[in-house]
Amino acid sequence: MRFIIFGAGALGSLFGALLSMHHDVLLVGRKKHMEVIKEKGLKIEGITEGVFYLETEWDGSEYDIVILTTKAYDTEKAAREILKKFGKMPVLSLQNGLRNEEMLAEIIGNEYVIGGVTSHGATFLEYGRIYHAGIGETIIGEIDGKITDRIKNIAEAFNKCGIETKISRNIKNEIWRKAVVNAAINGLTALLKCKNGFLLENRNAEILLEKICRECIKVARAEGIEIGEKIIDKTKEIAEKTADNISSMLQDLLKGKKTEIEEINGEFVRIARRHGMEAYINEFLTLAIKAMESVRHLG
Amino acid sequence: MRFIIFGAGALGSLFGALLSMHHDVLLVGRKKHMEVIKEKGLKIEGITEGVFYLETEWDGSEYDIVILTTKAYDTEKAAREILKKFGKMPVLSLQNGLRNEEMLAEIIGNEYVIGGVTSHGATFLEYGRIYHAGIGETIIGEIDGKITDRIKNIAEAFNKCGIETKISRNIKNEIWRKAVVNAAINGLTALLKCKNGFLLENRNAEILLEKICRECIKVARAEGIEIGEKIIDKTKEIAEKTADNISSMLQDLLKGKKTEIEEINGEFVRIARRHGMEAYINEFLTLAIKAMESVRHLG
Numbered sequence: 001m002r003f004i005i006f007g008a009g010a011l012g013s014l015f016g017a018l019l020s021m022h023h024d025v026l027l028v029g030r031k032k033h034m035e036v037i038k039e040k041g042l043k044i045e046g047i048t049e050g051v052f053y054l055e056t057e058w059d060g061s062e063y064d065i066v067i068l069t070t071k072a073y074d075t076e077k078a079a080r081e082i083l084k085k086f087g088k089m090p091v092l093s094l095q096n097g098l099r100n101e102e103m104l105a106e107i108i109g110n111e112y113v114i115g116g117v118t119s120h121g122a123t124f125l126e127y128g129r130i131y132h133a134g135i136g137e138t139i140i141g142e143i144d145g146k147i148t149d150r151i152k153n154i155a156e157a158f159n160k161c162g163i164e165t166k167i168s169r170n171i172k173n174e175i176w177r178k179a180v181v182n183a184a185i186n187g188l189t190a191l192l193k194c195k196n197g198f199l200l201e202n203r204n205a206e207i208l209l210e211k212i213c214r215e216c217i218k219v220a221r222a223e224g225i226e227i228g229e230k231i232i233d234k235t236k237e238i239a240e241k242t243a244d245n246i247s248s249m250l251q252d253l254l255k256g257k258k259t260e261i262e263e264i265n266g267e268f269v270r271i272a273r274r275h276g277m278e279a280y281i282n283e284f285l286t287l288a289i290k291a292m293e294s295v296r297h298l299g
Numbered sequence: 300m301r302f303i304i305f306g307a308g309a310l311g312s313l314f315g316a317l318l319s320m321h322h323d324v325l326l327v328g329r330k331k332h333m334e335v336i337k338e339k340g341l342k343i344e345g346i347t348e349g350v351f352y353l354e355t356e357w358d359g360s361e362y363d364i365v366i367l368t369t370k371a372y373d374t375e376k377a378a379r380e381i382l383k384k385f386g387k388m389p390v391l392s393l394q395n396g397l398r399n400e401e402m403l404a405e406i407i408g409n410e411y412v413i414g415g416v417t418s419h420g421a422t423f424l425e426y427g428r429i430y431h432a433g434i435g436e437t438i439i440g441e442i443d444g445k446i447t448d449r450i451k452n453i454a455e456a457f458n459k460c461g462i463e464t465k466i467s468r469n470i471k472n473e474i475w476r477k478a479v480v481n482a483a484i485n486g487l488t489a490l491l492k493c494k495n496g497f498l499l500e501n502r503n504a505e506i507l508l509e510k511i512c513r514e515c516i517k518v519a520r521a522e523g524i525e526i527g528e529k530i531i532d533k534t535k536e537i538a539e540k541t542a543d544n545i546s547s548m549l550q551d552l553l554k555g556k557k558t559e560i561e562e563i564n565g566e567f568v569r570i571a572r573r574h575g576m577e578a579y580i581n582e583f584l585t586l587a588i589k590a591m592e593s594v595r596h597l598g
Contacts, residue, residue: 191490191587192587192590192591192594193591193594194590194594194595198590198594202590202593202594204586204587204589204590205586205590205594207586208583208586208587208590211583211586280579280580280583281579281583284507284510284579284580284583284584285583287503287504287506287507287510288490288491288503288507290503291491291493291497291501291503291504291507292491292492294501294503295491295492295493295497295501295504296493
């Protein structure tokens with residue numbers, strides 16, 4: 001298959017590298033990152049090791065699908081760019097947050113949108129150099145739950161390259177589940193400036209993790225999405241598996257970059273309000289992280 | 300008058316120094332701090348400048364009153380020590396938190412307890428050296444609101460030394476008002492690791508400040524204490540006046556010391572529960588700061 005990775009940061013570059021083993025891949029990302037990859041190849045370290053050579057400039061030829069891996073706050077802009085540059089074509093979102101599919105559908109059209117979540121962890125080391133920090137399942141699915149040819153093709157293409165991928169008939173549920181895990185782990189580790197594992201080492205942090213999950217479960221239920229209390233244990237399991245990792249949100253905060261707090265925790269707050277509820281904890285967390293994005297830290 | 304300062308940290312040492320200008324003062328504090336003061340005197344810098352010579356060892360003589368300036372989590376222990384060492388005598392609490400007077404009354408007896416709040420800001424620079432960072436009003440009062448001779452004497456003694464002091468007929472209200480201000484400014488600056496002034500520079504931080512104040516006002520009301528919405532502007536005014544200060548709670552956190560979060564924000568949570576309410580924001584803040592006390596920070 002022929003893939004365009006749109007927004008090739010840490011995760012997108014990793015997927016591009018892995019897919020390039022058996023497929024044609026065009027990376028679209030930040031200019032400096034692309035320049036280094038064009039010149040020296042894309043270096044992956046950690047769980048995957050190697051240098052990968054991928055296209056970084058579009059030659060006008062046709063591609064089968066766009067994999068969207070931008071930050072969630074850039075989805076709308078990315079969707080417009082994709083539409084303008086490549087025209088209407090299938091877009092698989094592997095992003096964080098709850099509103100990507102909706103925004104993509106509005107701009108590119110319902111039938112072109114494919115949902116997805118992945119548990120792979122990747123860290124941007126420097127231009128042209130990515131660290132593959134964690135391995136996990138990838139789940140993709142059509143928004144209407146149908147098992148189409150294209151979804152089967154993508155899953156097959158992913159699996160062929162060692163990206164363990166399943167097809168879900170309820171991808172929306174998977175996206176919400178991932179958002180709950182992210183709301184708790186990303187939100188809290190950014191707030192406390194700690195590694196993921198600390199959330200289990202410290203009882204107060206663990207209580208906060210549980211409280212965030214519970215509030216998210218309630219909001220999901222109001223939206224008609226049943227997640228269930230088991231997500232709390234699942235979240236803890238993920239925090240344990242990734243104990244030494246610095247979450248993407250904390251990475252952003254430490255680099256002085258904008259975080260996805262609005263698109264993850266903030267989204268739970270907005271959806272709660274739409275149902276006449278308050279999501280106090282997610283609201284507090286969202287405001288605090290937004291404030292921390294601008295603070296000059298004292299320690 | 301003859302004062303014992305019990306728990307002579309930053310604020311207690313400052314009060315001791317100021318009072319020593321016209322009164323006898325015995326400082327009781329950490330051994331190393333006392334040793335340096337005994338040897339070289341107590342050096343005050345900032346708003347007040349000078350070296351002050353005070354007693355650091357009790358010669359068995361009688362004193363009129365104890366001024367208690369320990370951290371609020373040490374009040375019970377301090378009350379027992381005072382009782383054991385000096386016997387039943389008047390104790391004026393100038394501490395943070397909501398439960399000091401109650402604990403003192405339980406251990407030393409109702410009639411010996413005097414309430415107080417102060418807006419002076421002091422920072423512990425090193426043993427024997429204190430920075431006088433901010434100046435403000437001190438308010439004292441009998442728990443039952445009576446204007447007694449002893450309260451008049453203390454106020455007069457304080458004022459004589461430049462510690463601007465008023466007597467309140469409703470000191471409990473003043474203590475609660477100060478706790479609301481502390482819950483917002485101390486709690487938030489510790490969480491965000493910012494100077495006090497940032498709470499007004501950043502709109503998200505300002506919203507959090509308002510939310511904390513509002514929740515505290517509700518809890519106070521449930522307890523029969525009317526504080527009023529004006530405390531929000533008052534809190535902002537204090538944050539502005541002390542814009543360059545690092546709050547005592549953040550100082551503690553940065554030094555790796557235990558904070559007073561349980562005795563300030565945590566107390567609002569407990570009192571809320573007693574009235575069948577939830578204080579979500581103060582609870583979240585309390586758990587987060589407790590967790591931060593143990594985290595090894597990444598940035």
